[in-house]
Amino acid sequence: MSLLVVGVAACLAGWVALYSLLCHTNGSRGCEWNCRLVTLLHGIMAVSVTAYIGYVDGPWPFTYPGTKNTPLQISAMVLSLGYFLFDMGWCVYFQTEGLVMLAHHTMSILGILLTLWLGESGIESCAVIFGSEITNPLLQARWFLKHSGHYDTFLGDLVDVLFVLLFVFMRVFVGGAMLYCELVSPRPKLVIKCGGVAMYVLSWVFVADIARFAGRKGSVRYRYWRRRALQTQDNKAE
Known part of the structure; x- marks a missing residue:
């Protein structure tokens, strides 16, 4: 356990x-710009490592939840922790995020700590990290486009559509399948199953926020395209 503490401290120091x-x-560029660069790097690293764990190193999280942590799983969790x-x-220091995002961070930290302490269910934690972080590059790209003046373009719309589709697919459908496998399996401990339920509920809170955002942006884009179509008709009539 002392080695884990040293590893987490070293990773924290590295990110700082x-x-x-x-x-x-x-x-x-400002503090938030640079923080988001760190976030983007972590997202790419976390997705790459956890994808290798799930698809190559194993075990398959949908089939073998609750198994003992492997050294690679521990390394991935320590890096993300x-x-x-x-x-x-x-986020707390600069007060940039709301309660939902802070709750997500808190649950992620507690979930990884619990998995490291129990010494099992690392494959599920890595699967959750993969599903949570795979949309991270798109989220950061959206923020960088907005703050560099390129958001109201086709590229900005494409990033938003891809983000919404990928987020809903991973958090609702893949996450729901993962939770079902977790709940029906006799291996994972009850506290791990409860944590999985909590993370899935939080995912639906995010989905509700995204649905409201998609509705607002869709309405704005429809009015914009409608206005342009009417202007084009008027120009042809003249």
């Missing part, structure tokens, strides 16, 4: 050091 380096070399601690501290 990377953020500090970006702020020093890219200070003109260090990041979540960094990002949680950053």
Whole structure:
């Protein structure tokens, strides 16, 4: 356990050091820009490692939940735990996120800590990290497009559509299948199953927010396209 504490502390220090380096070399962009660069890097790393764990190293999370943690699973969880601690501290300090996102970070931290402490169910935690972080690059791309003046373009619309579709597919359908396998399996402990239910409920809260966003943006885009169509008809009539 002492090695795990050292590993998490080292990862936390690494993410803090990377953020500090970006702020020093890219200070003109601002704190949130540099924090999101760190978030993007973590998302890419976490998805890559957990995808390898699930699809290559094994075991398959839908078939073997509740199994003992492997060294690679532990490494992936320690890496992400260090990041979540960094990002949680950053969000609290700068007060940039609402209660839902802070709850997500809190549950992610507690879930990884519990899995590391129990020494099992690492494959489910890695699957959750994969499903949570796979939409991260699109989310960050959306933010960077918005703050660089390129959001109200076809690329911005494409990123939004891909984000919504991927988020709903991974969190609702894949996440629901994962939760079902977790609940019906006799291996995972009850506390792990309860944590899975809590994460899935939180995913639906995110989905509700995204649905409201999609409805608003769809309405705005429809009015914009309708206005352009009417202008085109008027120009032809003249």
